[in-house]
Amino acid sequence: xxxxAARPGPGRCVIFTARCQxxxxxxxxxxxxxxxxxxxxGGYTIAHRAGAAPAAVIGDFDSAPPPGEGTVIRHPVVKxxxxxxxCVKYAWERGRRSFLIIGGLGGRLDHTLANLQTLLxxxxxxxxxxxxxxxTRLQMLKNQTVTLPRTEGKLSVFAFGGRCEGVxxxxxxxxxxxxxxxxxxxxGMGNDFAAGHAEISVRRGALLVVCELEKx
Amino acid sequence: xxxxAARPGPGRCVIFTARCQxxxxxxxxxxxxxxxxxxxxGGYTIAHRAGAAPAAVIGDFDSAPPPGEGTVIRHPVVKxxxxxxxCVKYAWERGRRSFLIIGGLGGRLDHTLANLQTLLxxxxxxxxxxxxxxxTRLQMLKNQTVTLPRTEGKLSVFAFGGRCEGVxxxxxxxxxxxxxxxxxxxxGMGNDFAAGHAEISVRRGALLVVCELEKx
Numbered sequence: 001x002x003x004x005a006a007r008p009g010p011g012r013c014v015i016f017t018a019r020c021q022x023x024x025x026x027x028x029x030x031x032x033x034x035x036x037x038x039x040x041x042g043g044y045t046i047a048h049r050a051g052a053a054p055a056a057v058i059g060d061f062d063s064a065p066p067p068g069e070g071t072v073i074r075h076p077v078v079k080x081x082x083x084x085x086x087c088v089k090y091a092w093e094r095g096r097r098s099f100l101i102i103g104g105l106g107g108r109l110d111h112t113l114a115n116l117q118t119l120l121x122x123x124x125x126x127x128x129x130x131x132x133x134x135x136t137r138l139q140m141l142k143n144q145t146v147t148l149p150r151t152e153g154k155l156s157v158f159a160f161g162g163r164c165e166g167v168x169x170x171x172x173x174x175x176x177x178x179x180x181x182x183x184x185x186x187x188g189m190g191n192d193f194a195a196g197h198a199e200i201s202v203r204r205g206a207l208l209v210v211c212e213l214e215k216x
Numbered sequence: 217x218x219x220x221a222a223r224p225g226p227g228r229c230v231i232f233t234a235r236c237q238x239x240x241x242x243x244x245x246x247x248x249x250x251x252x253x254x255x256x257x258g259g260y261t262i263a264h265r266a267g268a269a270p271a272a273v274i275g276d277f278d279s280a281p282p283p284g285e286g287t288v289i290r291h292p293v294v295k296x297x298x299x300x301x302x303c304v305k306y307a308w309e310r311g312r313r314s315f316l317i318i319g320g321l322g323g324r325l326d327h328t329l330a331n332l333q334t335l336l337x338x339x340x341x342x343x344x345x346x347x348x349x350x351x352t353r354l355q356m357l358k359n360q361t362v363t364l365p366r367t368e369g370k371l372s373v374f375a376f377g378g379r380c381e382g383v384x385x386x387x388x389x390x391x392x393x394x395x396x397x398x399x400x401x402x403x404g405m406g407n408d409f410a411a412g413h414a415e416i417s418v419r420r421g422a423l424l425v426v427c428e429l430e431k432x
Contacts, residue, residue, distance in 0.1 A: 078390075080403055105325060109352050110372035110426045112325070114402035117374065121400045136325050156326035158333065161399030162378050174294075183377030184337045186330035187296055210326045 011035060012098040013091035016043040016052065017084045018064075019111065020103035022134025022213070024050035027102045036091055040083035046103045058090060059083040082114050088122060098128040105133045116140075120161050120206055137211045145201035146209065150193040153212025157181070157188035157200060166203025171195035181207070227251060228314040229307035232259035232268065233300045234280075235327065236319035238350025238429070240266035243318045252307055256299035262319045274306060275299035298330050304338060314344040321349045332356075336377050336422055348429075355425045361417035362425065366409040369428025373397070373404035373416060382419025387411035397423070 011034030016024065018041065028050045039047050041059025044067050056071040060083060066072045075086060088099065099122050104115040115131060119140035122129035129140040139146060140160065148155070155172060159181035168177050173192040181188055200209055227250030232240065234257065244266045255263050257275025260283050272287040276299060282288045291302060304315065315338050320331040331347060335356035338345035345356040355362060356376065364371070371388060375397035384393050389408040397404055416425055 082402055082405060085402070106322075108370070108428060108432060109321060109328070109354075110370060110374075110405050110428070112328075113372075113374050113424070113426065114405045117400055117402045124400045138325075154324070154326060156329075158326075158329050159377075161375075184333055184340045186298055186301070186333045189298060189326050189330045208329070210329065212324060212326070216324060 010095050012100060013038060013087070013096040014052070015040055015084060015087045015091075015099065015101045016047040016050070016054070017087075017101060017103040017115070018042045018046065019105060019107035020046045020049075020133045021106040022136075024102050024134055026134035026213075027132035027137075028052060028100070036094065036096055038087040038091060040087050043083075043103060050102065056090070058086045082118070084115060085118050085121070088118060092125075092127070097126065099130065101129075101131040103133050104131055105136055116160065116208065119208070123206055132213075135213055137213060139209045139211075141200065141202050141207045141209060143202065143204055145199065148198050148200065148209070148211060150196050150198070151211055151213050152193075152215040154210075154216070155191045155193060155198060155212075156186075156210045157191075158186065158208045158210065159183045159188075160206045160208040162205055164202050164205035164207050166201070167207060168201050169198065170200075171198040178203075181205075226311050228316060229254060229303075229312040230268070231256055231300060231303045231307075231315065231317045232263040232266070232270070233303075233317060233319040233331070234258045234262065235321060235323035236262045236265075236349045237322040238352075240318050240350055242350035242429075243348035243353075244268060244316070252310065252312055254303040254307060256303045259299075259319060266318065272306070274302045298334070300331060301334055301337070304334060308341075308343070313342065315346065317345075317347040319349050320347055321352055332376065332424065335424070339422055351429055353427045353429060355427075357416065357418050357423045357425060359418065359420055361415065364414050364416065364425070364427060366412050366414070367427055367429050368409075368431040370426075370432070371407045371409060371414060371428075372402075372426040373407075374402060374424045374426065375399045375404075376422045376424040378421055380418050380421035380423050382417070383423060384417045385414065386416075387414040394419075397421075 039057040042064030119129040123140040123142040131138040164181040255273040258280030335345040339356040339358040380397040
């Protein structure tokens, strides 16, 4: 299965969210006609940088004013969902199961962690959960196999949210076959691509794949 | 129990590691005579900025040369442990159970995640696991209660590595009592201190507390 083969539902949801360290246009390098484009709060400035026109901008707008045009869905500041989670739920209710979140790394750690947990939220429910800020690309795998194209940067895998069984990593400098990973030991950190692509799989559990797009 | 009341073992281990966004001297603002000071690889430059003299510098020195003076413990580049984990194990074998890691945030996400998993490694084994870079302070709680002094920044809690039961957060704008948290929903994100201190507890599971020291 290639990285892009899994396209369940009626098309992808692309969510632009705040704090994009790299180039958002590089993160959104394969626009598709049926993409549902949403922005989480101030993420619309990131969408603008990527030349993407959002179907809706969703948030509480506690730190940035809403955009002057387009559809704005305003939520109260006091709520259980982050603005990015609001976008995920909005798209999920409309049948979208494949998600590309753009941005969301490199600012406050709590924002980053909330975005990682949002990837798990999607993966736990059978959706495809990818996040990229044009510098780092993440994918949350749940009982799944994925093939990633080679980059010059580091490739790491982490047990996320619990123990992982049956983890295999192939096409890399350090290969492993059918091992267990636990969230209290970063054994899968700092690998390198050795071939044109890497194949990563996890038989049981949620595995976070962290791929640096360029060499540090 | 205050944040600093739990001092098991013969004293603390302070580990300086690379990538300190804030002021390392602010992160190491209460030096104690019996601190075992270690540096993970290039972290000795951070120790130097904090005015701390390491007992040993431990690492593979694949990206930075070892310091010209003091005790250097060199490991091969190909190994299962990160340099920070090597420091933790070195100190653990010498009886240290309370850890303050300084730095380790804000660079590559895989480094940050490896450091969070290292905090869980310590907490799972009954140790005290704190990380600070002078801007953000983390503590991994395992079946534990902690009291944190007020800061002007955000206070967040995340289920880390599995489900948390019996989570209570008091002395904050949004208080919760005896709830469950899961790693796939960032319910505990973005709280504010309301009193002079906050009390956070988790009855079962590992809870990552993320405290921003200053308002963003």
